[in-house]
């Protein structure tokens with residue numbers, strides 16, 4: 001059995017749905033098709049959720065936009081009397097019912113209930129379209145089988161329970177193809193949860209792990225994993241083969257092409273992961289698997305924007321020792337902030353985190369109880385894996401870096417986005 005995952009870009013319009021169906025038709029044998037919300041639907045649903053939560057009348061207009069976007073696609077794919085319309089109507093009615101009731105005041109819970117409609121709508125359309133084209137398949141509501149705790153917006157999977165339930169659900173007795181949603185899941189008591197933005201890759205990897213798939217293919221708008229984001233670097237080249245270790249490092253450093261949680265489930269079962277272009281399905285793309293030999297890779301560039309660099313200095317001039325560090329880490333963990341780079345000296349500790357303006361001031365206040373804090377909010381973190389001096393010269397040039405760090409394989413630079421950006425000092 002194989003797992004195919006199609007992201008939002010691959011099904012952003014009617015042509016995308018037709019293309020998906022021709023890729024699926026070309027596949028023989030058992031297949032699970034995991035699909036994300038169409039195009040930028042998840043962003044639109046986030047706006048809808050915020051409007052609902054803040055009792056903003058814009059919900060009506062956003063609902064219209066959501067319906068029109070999907071109905072435009074459906075109208076150009078199906079005849080007028082097709083059964084897809086009834087199923088979509090039921091979904092829009094359920095979403096409308098949520099919007100017409102008082103919110104529970106738990107934002108993350110409401111977020112998951114609303115956001116999940118993106119994937120429910122896309123998979124409904126795709127399952128019907130495949131059937132229209134005589135590609136027999138069964139639709140699965142993954143929320144019944146992929147079980148998480150109640151950590152809304154970032155559910156933690158119960159692997160054992162999900163394994164049992166998925167084995168029963170995906171038994172391939174009455175079909176060779178299942179169509180299901182990425183990114184969404186459910187609690188034991190059937191509340192909807194999600195796995196974190198861009199989490200559909202992770203769903204594909206989880207299903208592959210739980211059901212012992214032969215391989216996983218994620219279909220992208222790029223020809224594979226490249227040595228830079230081709231939208232930012234016009235000389236980017238496809239890397240044809242890469243180890244799990246390299247892939248997990250790249251996604252950790254911020255290469256957006258694969259969700260960071262994707263690699264562990266497939267590595268644990270030694271399942272190969274293909275990253276391929278949905279525009280050129282015949283091209284080989286990238287294969288990620290266990291590679292013993294030390295594969296020579298070109299320099300790989302990762303640009304992680306929206307970073308904040310902070311430098312802490314203990315007010316009493318005491319050393320940055322283990323106790324102080326563990327206190328800093330505890331504060332970071334409390335605010336769910338991920339460290340993207342760190343460096344310390346005798347009496348200073350500098351680190352880079354993703355900017356989260358919603359909690360930044362409160363976080364800063366906590367730190368200021370003990371430390372003098374200097375920070376710079378408009379910075380980016382450039383990582384060069386397998387760096388050479390020439391690669392550093394090409395990418396960084398003579399721009400001054402705020403922090404620089406090199407290990408044997410990785411060089412990292414924190415640069416200002418705008419050279420005029422001042423460093424704030426709060427004491």
Ligand code: ADP
Nearest residue numbers: 007008009222224225226228229231255256257
């Ligand atoms: P999906 O449609 O699955 O949601 P994404 O948009 O999340 O796909 O990921 C694909 C995008 O990742 C590409 O369009 C590309 O701009 C970006 N990207 C960033 N880094 C890389 C890289 N190293 N190789 C290929 N693509 C990259």
Ligand code: ASP
Nearest residue numbers: 036042183197198199200
């Ligand atoms: N639709 C979700 C998102 O946009 C999940 C995904 O696309 O992977 O975040």
Ligand code: MG
Nearest residue numbers: 007008036198
């Ligand atoms: Mg995505």
